[in-house]
Amino acid sequence: MAYDYRATEGDNVAPLIAPGHDYATITDKIAGNVLDRKTPKGVAITLAISFSLVMVLVVGASYLFYKGVGIWGINNPVGWGIAIVNLVWWIGIGHAGTLISAILLLLHQHWRNAINRFAEAMTLFAVCCAGLFPIFHLGRPWLAFWLAPYPNTMSMWPNFRSPLVWDVFAISTYLLVSFMFWFVGLIPDLASMRDRSKKRWQKVCYGILAMGWRGSARHWHRYEMAYLLLAGLATPLVVSVHSVVSFDFAVGILPGWHATIFPPYFVAGAVFSGFAMVITLMIPVRKLYHLEDFVTDRHLDFMAKVMLATGLIVLYGYAMELFFAFYSGSEYEAYMMMNRMTGPYGWTYVLLILCNGLIPQLLWSKKVRLNTIALFIISIVINVGMWLERFVIVVTSLHRDFLPSSWDMYTPTIWDWSIYAGTLGVFVWLMFVFIRVMPMISIFELKHLLPWKGRIIDTSADAN
Amino acid sequence: MSGKLSIEDIREKLAGRTGEQYWRSLDELADTEEFRSAMQNEFPTDAPVWEDPVSRRRFLHLMGASIALAGLSSCVKQPDEKILPYVKQPEYLIPGKPLTFASAFTMSGFATGVLVTSHMGRPTKIQGNPDHPASLGAADTFSMASILHLYDPDRSQVVRRNGEITTLDKFLAQLSGALDAQKALGGSGLRILTGTVTSPTLAWQIESLLKEYPKAKWHRYEPAGIANEREGSRLAFGEAAQAIYNFEKADVVFSLDADFIAEGPAHLKYAREFSERRRVRGAKANINRLYCAESFPTVTGSVADHRLPVRASRITDFANRLAAVLGVDGAPSSQLSDGEEAWITAVADDLKAHRGASVVIAGAYQPPSVHALVHGINEALGNVGTTVSFVRPAEFDPDPAGSSMTALIEDIAKGQVDLLVIAGGNPVYDAPAELQFADAIEKVGMSVSLNIYNDETANACGWHVPESHYLEAWGDARAFDGTASIVQPLIAPLYNTMSVYELLAEMTLRSGKKGYEIVREYWKDHSMKSAGAADGDFESFWNRSLNDGVVPGTASPAMAARFRGTEVIVAAWKAPDAWKSGSPVRISFPGSEVEVMFRADPTIGDGRFANNGWLQELPKPITKLTWDNAAFVSPSLADSIGVHDEEIVLIEVNGARCLIPALILPGHPPDSITLHLGYGRSHAGRVGNGAGVNIYPLRFSTTASWATASIVRTGQYSKLARTQDHHSMEGRPIVRSATVTEFETDPKFAREMSHVPTKAESLYPGHEYDGYKWGMSIDLNSCTGCNACVIACQSENNIPVAGKDQVLNGREMHWIRIDRYYSGDLDNPDIHSQPVACMHCENAPCEPVCPVSATSHDSEGLNVMVYNRCVGTRYCSNNCPYKVRRFNFLQYSDVEHPTVQMMQNPDVTVRNRGVMEKCTYCVQRISAARIDAKKEDRSIRDGDVVTACQSACPAQAIVFGDLNDPLSEVSKAKSQPRDYGLLAELNTSPRTSYLARLTNPNPALGGAEKGREG
C-alpha cells in the first residue's frame, strides 16, 4: 500500500517530509526561497567573508606565478606539500555528491531526493577547487596544457604511463559528468522556476535554461532512462576517480605510498569526508532557509550512519597499513610506519587517528546522531581528520625515504596556507551563490515521494 | 675635431676604455660642444630631452649602458701576445670548438698545474694538468673554483684613493714620487708585504728592487701556511728542507694531525698515491694501513683504519712517546693514558715491522718541534731515501727571521715606514690579533694594496690598485718540488688591472712593462740555461714550457738532510708556552676552560675564497656545513657544558671574544673546540660579507694553532645550513664495508647484503642496448670524500648557487653530493663517505611518473632530462629513491650579471626556475667524443669520455665508460666481487654501481671484532 513519507515510522524517528505537505506547498516553498524570499542576513555575511577569502586566493596565486613554487615550504625530499594534500582532500569531498545522487539512486534510497541536488552542487565546486592545485603546484604553470593530448608539430604527447595524466583524464571526466548529472537533474525544476517566477527577466533566464521542458510523459520516459544511465555510469566513475588519485601514490615506490590497499581505502575516505562536508554545510543552510520540513533529522541520521560505516572502512585501512608495514618484512616499510607514529610528524598521525578513528565512534549512539550540534562538530572534526590523513600520506612518507642522507623536514609557509584558505573561500562562495539562484532541493524528486492512490513505493530498501 | 662630431669619433675617443672609464669619459664628452651638436644630429627627437638635465642624465645612462655592453663584449679576446694551446690542438680557434691551455693556479704561493678550457676566448673550466707534479691530472676545489673569481661581479675594477675612484696614471705618478723620495734614503722607508713567493720572476724582481733600495725590507705573511713545517726542518737539519713523501711505497702510515690528503701543496699527489695503495683488484686485498691521531675529523681521518681523536696540544705527547718507543735517543718524555699507551705501542710495533716501508707525517698546525721529531722518527725507521726524500724549498725566502709580520709592525710603530706596498694578501683581516694591523697602516705615509678584491686591506690602505686575475696575466710559479710553470693567461684583462709583476716593474724600471715581456725576459736572460735548454732556441723552449704547463728541468735538486738529534728539539719544545702540552682541561659550567684550535676552513681556506659562491655552498667534508663556520664540539663536551646544536656560545681568548653557534661533531676530541678561519668578512663582496664569524681576532701569533679559552652558553640560537641532518645508516646496506680478512674469506660480501631481483623475475621484457652502454663505477675504498667531484660538476654543468636560506630548506643544487654516515661509538665513530649522483637506473622510477615524458632513456641507456619539456611537477624527484634530482624552486641561475654569463659552459643548458635537473653523465662530453670519433670514422675508445667528476678525482675512484666493451675500465671494475648497486633491491638496476669499502685494522688493536658495515 502507499507509503507516506510524511508519516513517522516507529517512535521518535523524524519523517522524510514533514506532515502536511503536498505538491503545491513543496514547489512554492523551495522555489519561493529563491524567487520571493530576500537574502537572509546569514547568507549575505557568509558570501562577504568567503568572497574576501577568494581575494586571498587571487593574491596568493599571483605571487606564486610571479616568484615560483619556491615561496612554498617544499624542498628536495618533500617535493609535494599541502598543495597536493588539498587536491586529494577536495576531490574526496566531491565524492559524496556523486555517491548520494548516483549510488543511492541505484539502491533506491529515496531519502537521497532531499539532499542530492545540494550534494551534487557541492561535488561540482569541490572538484573545481581541486582542479586548481595541479596547476598551481607546477614549476611552470603556464605550460599546464602540455599534460593534455593535443596534436602538435613536434608530435609530443603526454606520457600516458604517468598517474598525473590519468588524473587529468579522471578529474576532467569527473567534472564534466558531475556537471551533466547536476544539470539534467535541474531541468524539470528550472521549468518549475520558469513557471513560478513573476519577473520577466527571471522567466527568460530560467526559461532558457529549462530549454522548454514541459513535463511530457514521453520526455519523462527518456529522461528517467537517461538519468538512470548517468547514475549507472557515475557510480564506477566515482570509484575510479579516487582510485586514480590514489595511484599518484600507489604507483610510486616510496614506503608509505606503494600500497595495494590505497584505492579502496581512498574511496572510502573520500565518501567519509564528503558526507562530513555535506553535513557541515547542510546543517546551517537548512537553518537559514527553514528547510527542516524537507531535510529532516531523519536525513541527518542516515548520513551519520553512512559516515560511521565509511569511517570504519577507513579505520580498517589504517590497520592494514600497520599490518603490511611489519608483515612485509621490509625494513623501509617498517621504519616508515614507526616514523609515521613516533617521528617528528608523529603528532599528525595521533590527531588523525583521533579525528577519523575514535571521535566518529560517537555516532553509534542515536542520541548523538539526532543532536544537530554534536553532529555538526563531529563532521568538522572529520573534515580536519581527513585533511591530516592526506598530510600524513604525502609529507610523512616523503620526508624520510630510502637514503637517510637526504632526509629533511617540511614546514608550510604563509603562502601554502593562503592558497588553501583561498579555495575554501571559492568553495563556500560558489555554494551560497548556487543556493541563492537555484532550487537547492530537487522539487520534482521530492514530489515523487508523495503517495497517491494506486501508487506503491517500495520502502524496504530504505536504510534505517 | 672640427666642431662636428660623429658617432665614429665618439667611439674613437672611447676606444680602449672599459667599465668605469666608459662612464667617466662619456660624462666628460657630454659636456663638450661637439658632442651636443652630434647628439642633435644623431637623435633630433631627443633634442628637448637634452635640455632638461634630469632626463638628460637618464639618456646618458642608457647611452652609456649600450656602449659599455659593447665594450664588455669586446673584452672577450685572447691576449695580444702569442699563447699556445695544449697538445695537438689547432693553432687557431674554430668557432664552437673549445681550446685547452696549460696554466698554473697558486695557493699560498705553491703552484698546481691546471688545464683551462676556453670557449671562443672565454675560460670556462679548470682541470688538472697530468704533466704537473702537484696535479697529476687531478684538481682540487680551490683551483677549479678560482675561475669564479675571474668573472665575479664584485671584483675590484678601478683604482681607488681613500675609497675615491681615480685613475691608474694618478697612482703611478704618486708612486714614482714616493720612490724618488725613498731613493734618497736608500729605501729605508720602503716595505713590501707579500705572501709566500715561489715565482722565479717575482723573486728576481724583488731581488733587484732590494738591490736598488738596500735599506728596504720585504716581508712575507701567510695566515695558514707551511711555516711550522719549514721551521721544523730547520730544527731537524739546520737548514730548511721540503720533505716529499712517497705513499705508494708505504705499507703503514701514521699521521700526527696531518690532513695530507686534503691540505698542503702536495695533497693531490699524496691523495693519488695513497688511494693507489687502497686499490683492490680481485679477491685478494694487499692494502696499506693508516693510523691517524688528529685534532679534528678530517678527510684523512675518515679513511684511516685506526683513528684517534686527540686535541692538538697533546699530539706532541704522541710524537714524543712514539719517538721514545722507537728508540730515537733523547726523545722528550711525555705521559699518555694507558689506552693511548697501548695504542701508540701497537702503532710503533706496526711501524717497526715495516721499516723503510712506512711514513710518519706531522700536520701543518703542529709546532716545529713535532715536525722535527717526526723527521727523526722517519730516519730511525729507515724511511729516508725510500718513502721520504728531501729537496730544497721551492719558495724564495732569504732571511726568514727578519721577514716576519711582527718585524714590519714594529718598524711601522717606530715610524720608519713611509711607503708600504701590500701585493696580494689581506693582512688587515687575517694578521695576528695583537698586531692591530689596521691601526698600524694609518701611520704609514703611502700604503698601497694590490688585490683582485676591494677587501678589508684595500679599504684600510690609502691606495688600492685592482689586480689581474691569474687567467688574465702572465706570471710563473713553482710547485712544492720546485718544478716551475708559466702562468699563461687565457683572456685579456676584463678591467684595466695590473699584475704584481707589472707593479714591481713600475717600481724598479718605472716603465709600464707588460707582464709578458717581464716573464719572458727573466726566463730568457736568467733561467733558460738553468732549466737545461740549449742556447739560442729560446722560442722552442718557451713554446714547450707553455705547451706542457711545466718548465723542463726546474725541479729542485734532492738534498741530503741529516737529522741533528733531539737536543735542539727539546730546547725548542721547552721554549714558548703554547707548544707545551696543555694540562687536563677543567670543565665547569658556566665559564668553562677548554682548548680552542684554529684551522683554515676546508672550503673557503684562510678567507681568500670567502666571496666564492661555489665554495661557500660546498658542504664541508664530514661536517656538511655550508655558508658558515661554527664552534665544533664533541658530543661529550656538549653534554658536560649543556650546549646544543646551533646554540650561540661566547668564546674568549686572552680577552678577545667572539659569539659563534656551536655544532656537535662526533669524532671530535672530547676536550677541545675547533674554530675555522676565513669567515666573518666585512669587505669580501656580496657573497662573503656577513657569512659566518671572524675568528682572527682570537688568534695571536704565539697561539696561532691553538689557545686556552673559556666558553659560555648564551641560550641564543642561530640557524646553520647543513646539507645532511641524519647521520646514521639506520642499519640499511648503503655504504657496505668489511675488514680485509672478512673480504678475503667472503669476497662477495657486499652483494650478499641485499637480494637483487633478476631480469627473470620481471614481467616486462626490458630494453636491449646494443650500441654504447654507458655506466659508472665508484670505488668507495679509494674515495676520500674530498669534494673535488662536486665542484668539478658544478663548474662543468653550470650549476647555480642557491644561497644559505635555500640550503637551510634543503634546496641545494649539487648534481653529485658526498653522503657521510657515522657508525659505531659517537666519540670516535667510523666515518663513511659516499658520492651519490644520478644512478641512471635502467628501470628508472622517475621516468614513468613524468606526465610529459620530460625524462626518458636514450638509446645508450642515459636517463636524460629534457629541460625544455619539463613542467615541474617534481613527481620524478619524489619517486627517486636516491633523491639525486634537483629542482629550480626559484630563479637560481644568475641571468643578471653579464660576466657570470661569460663563465657558463656553452655546451650545457642554463636552467631557469620551475625546471628539474640532475646528473647527465656529462652527456655533452659524450657527444664531443662521438663527434671526434665520427670524424676519424671509428667508435669511441675507452677513456675518450671522461666525466667532470672523474677528471677531478685525485683518488681516481670514479670510472666511466662503455659496459658493452668487456675490456673497458668500467667493465673491469664492475666485474669485481665487491661491486654492488645502491638500493638495487628495489629493482632499479642502476648503471652506477659501487665497489664496497675495505678497512685494514691492526689485529693488535682489536681489528678482529670490527664487523661489516651497512
Place this chain on the structure above:
Amino acid sequence: MKKPDLHAIYGLLAEFDAPEDLLAAAQNASKKGYRHMDAYTPFPMEELTEALSIKRSTLSLFVLACGVAGGVLGFAMQYYSSVIDYPLNIGGKPLNSWPQFIPITFEMTILFAAIGAVVGMIFRNGLPRPVHPVFNVDRFELASRDKFFLCIEATDPFFNRRETEEFLMSLNPAHVTVVDN
C-alpha cells in the same frame, strides 16, 4: 468521418487534480483508440508509459555505442602515441605498456557514454524547444507545480473536436481547454 483542420487547433487539453485521475483518463482514452495524445505531469509517472503505449526508448543502445567508441578511441590514442608516433624508452617499460593504459581507456569510455546519454536524451526529446502550443494555455504553467494534463492532439485519426471534447468531459476533469496552434 471528416478530416480535422490541423491548422485550426493543436488539440484538446484536460486538466486533472490528482495523478490517479490522469492515469485513469489516459487508460480510457487509449481504450477508446486515441493514440496521438500526451500527458503532462509535475513529476515522472512510470505508469503512463504503458497507458499511453510509449515505445521503449533506444537511448541505452546509443549510450552503449558511445561508450565503446570512447574506450576504443582512448586506447587507440595511447597506443598510437607511445608505440607508433613517438616511441620512447620510459623507465625500461615496454612501448605498449597496456596495463598502464587502462585507467585512461576506462575514463574515456565513461565520458563518451555519459555525453551520449545527456545529448541523446535532450535531442530525442526535441529540446531545446522554447515555444510549444501547450504553452498557449494559461493554466498549463501549473503542469510544473501540482496539476496533471492530458492532451489529445488534432492529428489523431479519431480526433473530432466535438466528440473528443465530450469524451474528455466524461472523464470529469477540472477543465478542458482548446489548445490553439
